[in-house]
Amino acid sequence: MSSSPAKQVVLVTGGSGLVGQGLQWVLENEPVGSRYGKLEGEEWVFLSSKDGDLKDAAAVEAIFQKYKPTHVIHLAALVGGLFRNMREKLTFLRDNLLINDNVLETSHQHKVTKLVSCLSTCVFPDKVEYPLDETKVHLGPPHQSNFGYAHGKRLVDVQNHAYNDQFGDNFTSVIPTNIFGPGDNYSIEDGHVLPGLCHKAYLAKKNGTPFVVWGSGKPLRQFIYSRDLAKLFIWTLREYEEIDPVILSVGEDEEVSIKTVADAVVKSIGFTGEYKFDTSKSDGQFRKPASNEKLLRLINSKGVEPFKFTPFEQAIDESVAWFVENYDTARTGVIPQ
């Protein structure tokens, strides 16, 4: 008689957010038992802030007692685009420090087999030789525009190493570039550039008003589709074996300007009116090109089909279509007058 596989409970903090929804979509759409699909004996639990405030250690302990996770994907964070990060540096630092410390320490206390936390390319030094790679996280101060969030996230890597050195815990992290996709935070004031531009183009088309891109449109970014990132998270949880972080990104040659992104969004929404740049607004960091050499070397190493990223315009079209269909329930924040 063959024994059934041991039950694994994967707890996803921040499971209701952009990346959490991407994970849910991949697990519902990939074949069971496949590289990115659900496995037999595997249960996934997706948390939102309604399950408890992760800044509160007692709430985190209660969640772990309830679900008894064997594995944790830690996505929950105070997340915002450039402009919210510039306004609320202390809140970004403190909230994320508290959330991360509670999730890591409770995972340690409950002897979680593996924990994968989510960092961001904001953790890298502002002044460092490009391309960014996994060895350069701690080589200098981050860009001043988001140093609160960046330091909060950087410390997760420090904690992962300390938990591993002192207790042997298998805690690691990933570093995604700018993420977008269905279920994003489309708040104009608080969100990231791509969902913000979607929302602005939608309103400009609906109201016959100008479409305004903030800054010069010249900065460069790498974008990753949330559903591609979700597959890479599943790979990290199951197959990545280091404590050091791994960058999850498209290639450096796929950096695009903010103007290119704005053009693609405008085309996808079908907006044909006046289009301008507000150069009184900050450009933020000019570029932060990250290498995906380590990711590709590891994920494509086993004679399996190489990982395929969704073409950028297809991913934008899917995200825009989701936003237009779900405008009434999407996270749209306060609309600036």
Ligand code: NAP
């Ligand atoms: P998101 O859409 O804003 O979702 C954030 C998630 O965290 C939500 O599920 C939210 O719950 C939860 N959350 C926030 N504060 C919480 C608290 N105090 N207690 C409990 N839950 C809390 O964020 P995302 O874009 O999916 O980001 C996921 C991860 O990727 C984050 O670690 C972020 O730093 C990282 N990241 C994001 C980007 C990007 O471009 N978006 C880029 C690089 C890295 P509710 O839904 O209930 O509010």
Ligand code: GDP
């Ligand atoms: P970052 O990649 O961490 O800097 O964060 P964002 O996703 O917020 O991208 C910021 C870049 O997009 C800056 O160069 C901004 O000037 C530019 N940008 C242009 N329009 C917008 C907008 O409507 N919202 C945001 N967040 N950024 C915008």
